[in-house]
């Protein structure tokens with residue numbers, strides 16, 4: 447098996463981290479791929495436990511864990527947050543069919559790195575509302591579809607021109623969505639794989655996996671290089687797999703756990719290690735940063751893929767969400783009427799993400815820095 451590294455020429459001087467991410471992206475195995483790309487790598491849950499046990503600048507606070515668990519318990523008790531919440535987002539597709547799954551696949555293939563300086567935000571206007579961050583991506587997809595552009599059809603986006611791509615993801619502010627070059631490459635690559643191997647539909651990837659989320663994770667990591675959110679860390683092969691796990695969670699959510707979204711092992715999916723959930727976890731006191739790390743982040747330093755700080759934040763975020771999930775399940779089990787209620791790390795993640803979004807302008811939340819990094823993995 448020969449690896450051909452075909453790093454793309456980056457449009458401007460980018461950090462090593464980005465070049466590293468892109469070169470990881472284009473390692474192409476020419477003589478087929480008999481061995482799983484994940485072979486020898488720790489799962490995100492094992493990775494999280496290892497990092498939580500060995501980290502230096504991030505701490506888990508069990509008081510905060512119990513606080514969030516109590517919030518999640520009350521969400522279930524008062525029917526405030528559930529699997530149905532996914533479809534309630536105005537920009538998320540509601541058809542629960544193949545078209546919705548294809549939409550989710552494109553959205554999560556491009557679901558990374560939206561942060562920018564507050565004064566340099568990309569906005570996409572859709573149906574009279576301005577959307578920023580991740581929602582600017584969702585709005586751009588819906589705007590394109592309304593304009594008759596088949597942006598969720600792999601036979602279109604596998605060979606989309608740069609001009610057409612930039613039209614689809616055009617900003618309605620003077621600032622572009624970050625990493626447009628990388629998004630174009632990643633989208634074309636994903637479309638080509640779907641055409642070459644899965645008859646042009648992500649639904650066929652799902653069909654290959656017999657309702658197993660873990661099998662689908664392996665299939666996506668094997669065949670779609672941009673999803674390989676994995677690295678060597680302190681001599682260990684670790685994985686966070688943020689985008690492939692959120693892809694599966696969003697298919698689960700958009701189909702409300704039925705049809706294409708039915709996975710027998712969905713509870714094995716961990717929280718998605720992005721740069722927003724850690725803010726919410728610190729806000730609730732479930733995670734604590736050392737003064738040194740807090741100072742570093744408050745200076746707005748940009749991290750590089752693989753930095754110790756980055757991995758400690760991502761690993762502890764996953765692990766503390768697992769602990770929150772366990773605590774929540776214990777509380778539900780003590781309540782006769784709720785003991786069989788659905789609870790998993792996905793619901794906790796989505797709740798915390800939405801909560802952080804809602805409080806984005808609130809002083810207490812704004813005081814908590816997020817870790818800045820440019821990469822295609824989250």
Ligand SMILES: Nc1nc2c(c(CN[C@H]3C=C[C@H](O)[C@@H]3O)cn2[C@@H]2O[C@H](COP(=O)(O)O)[C@@H](O)[C@H]2O)c(=O)[nH]1
Nearest residue numbers: 532557558559560579580718720721722723796799824
């Ligand atoms: N852990 C986690 N990370 C998530 C999401 C989502 C969107 N999912 C929503 C859609 C339907 C569901 O109901 C979810 O609520 C985006 N991101 C990540 O956040 C970052 C962007 O943030 P901001 O700059 O504020 O827009 C970026 O890394 C992006 O990859 C999530 O759910 N969980």
